[in-house]
Amino acid sequence: MQKKDLNPFRNYLILRIKKGVTNGKKLFHELQNQGFNGSYITLYRYLKEDLSDFWTKSSCKKTFPYKTQVKLNRAKYKTARIIDKTEPGKQAQVDWAHFGEVTINHKAEKLYCFVYILSFSRAIYIEFTTTQKLSVFETCHINAFKALGIPEEIVYDNTKTVIISNKKLPDGTRKINFNLGFLDFANFYGFEINPSPPYWPRNKGKVEAVIKYIRNNFMQGTKHQRNLTSLNELNHKATDWVNQIANARIHSNTHKRPLELWLTEKQFLHFPNGLPDYQVNPFLTRFSTKDQWIQYKQNFYSVPKEFSWKKLLLRETCQQGVKLVNIYFKNQLIAQHNLYTEKGQHIENPAHFKPKKTHPPRTNTTPEKAWKHYPQLKTRSLSYYDKLIS
Template identity: 35%
Template sequence: MISTEVFMDIISLHRQGLSMRAIAKKLGIHRNTVKKHIEGNTLPQYRKKKRQKSILDPYRQVIDDYLAEDDYRATWILDRIRNMGYTGSYETLRDYVRKVKERHSRLAYARFETEPGRQAQVDWGDLQVENPDGSFSTKYMFLMILGYSRAMYIEFVNQCTLETFLDCHIRAFHYLQGVPAEILYDNMKQVVTGRKQGKAVFNTEFLHFARHYNFTPRACPPYSPWVKGKAERPMDYVRQRFWRGYVYTSLEKLNRDAALWLDKTANSRRHGTHGQRIYERWQQELAALTSLPPSDYDTSIKIYRKVYKDCQISYNGNRYLVPYKMVGKKVMLKIKHRRILIYDDNVLLASYEEARGKNELIGNRLFYEQLKRDRQLVKRKYGRRKGKATRGLTTSSLFPQVEYRPLAEYERYAQGGGSWNS
């Protein structure tokens, strides 16, 4: 089975107009494999293979961290992990240390230049800011830089969630006026969820995002931050030339000032490596970038909830009302910027501001009025009839299995027992 990176290469090359034969030759795989994934157009699914447990498992991360710092000997590491409770043999540790060092030794650094539109690199950074009231908080800096021109985009945010990470990408693509063929990342959790046989396992939602914008994600090998030097050196440049001495007042002003600095300083200077002005080289690169799709990717969080018998769904410790006809069905919630949109397939049922507390009940007055009106209509239509035709016919039998609550209870709710988003 091919890796996700090879799959993304197949899709990307196919969109560039290469034939299946040409793609197979370029990637060194069989033409039938190319055909299968182009026609199927779905991400490859992998079965998790159970790895045999080792007595070394609880200490692997500690060992990896030691070896990332320096070329420590196995005997030195053994002394440390013995104190942590390791009871295995020296030979088991020695063999593992040897494998890690061999993997490191195969990585060789070489400065390289990429052709126009070929590659960008992305990095996160964190900054401690002093707020106007004297308190301190952490802000995060997103940076994307084009490999050929060194044109960069930066943005400061309050959090580094996947949703925010993807939103930053979208704004970077618009600022840079296109999408590169591939983007290089380190092993940040928003991109890489783990490794299998030494290869990166990418976040599924992130892969869908990459396919939407037609770029291939690449992950740096572990313990080799220098591979992504085009992003990490500019990160230092931003810290020294823009952030150092900056007086923080608000996130909005910080991003406005950063955008102005990008245009007037960072992207207009003459770069020390290629010797040209970044803006001029960026204009040369624009033609090689992939055009943006007609619509941007929906980065909202998507989850499913079953509607309870009391016409409610729960999310994050709070309850939200939906139309009573949805009782027993599953609805989809899209959450973004503290806004909750509730859908039945593609039909929008309700829109709410996310509750900030816990154990709150948030409703829409329209749903209450609809339930009240329909129940009263049923009573008027069937309430006085007698005979076999209506025997056993009750108000509840004409509705989904809604948990019965007196209408007076909903009246109390409407008068202040809950919150209406009407």
């Protein structure tokens, strides 16, 4: 296929480039979805030669030094580059990435991305949130474990949700204080915590490379609505991108698709099948009122009519940073509300309250008074009654 076959896509490419999408691989996948059957090299030449006025970002085009310098640099590079090969099921790496801000429920929130990668297969799982709290961090782990599996150890940097302190002692050893909450989580799922040395990102270079890949591929040109209610739509797009592109591409180091290697690695991983989810937040016991309300943190949340005046369980959860109040009756979810921070509020779900019956206007069906049917007496003078007496 020749470059002229890309002319029908010219306007689309210019529009995407103006929106900030300069990654050739991402543009190539987008054109494939629109019916382009050519190769990536054809697209690259078209961008470089025919669309050079638009595709001029310096980061898109690698500039090399002179040939003599290239030979010297390549020689140094070959001696210095060491590819860390990990056994299947041995290790995973986890880190956070920051992607600016997003507006949720008319409130500006920071946007973070949880990144989980298996070191052998390079299979990844990502999830966007608005907070890095321990409860959200653990929930993202649970979702990643269900999707890809649990290795023997997971490498982390020195985030406070995992490691409180990591100090080097005079004898060269390190004294590490773990976050007891996350340590209990790791013991529950049976993996070891492998902390990275401070200021040494190469120790978790695989996850650092994935973050760069997400930033330059998936997030390029991705715009959000001005006001969102949740991050579900963004996470759905991220899941599709992971399944169709990230885990299906030919990896530059392994020269194989991560999904194919993961099928080989899968037998060395263990999954939380049949294991109940780790309780990130505890269940609390509450009694509902006869008016269908349940109290939590100085606010009142509605429940269905059939669950009034009953012993219920309440649990605060967080989905992608959006705090929710889940109400259960005998392990059955009966109500879900957004958590309110203002005090003294009544948070009502209209479906919990049946509308009042509207009665038709009353008609006067009362029978007429009996005295109205009595015979009327005539009015006579007193002289008439005197004659009767005499």
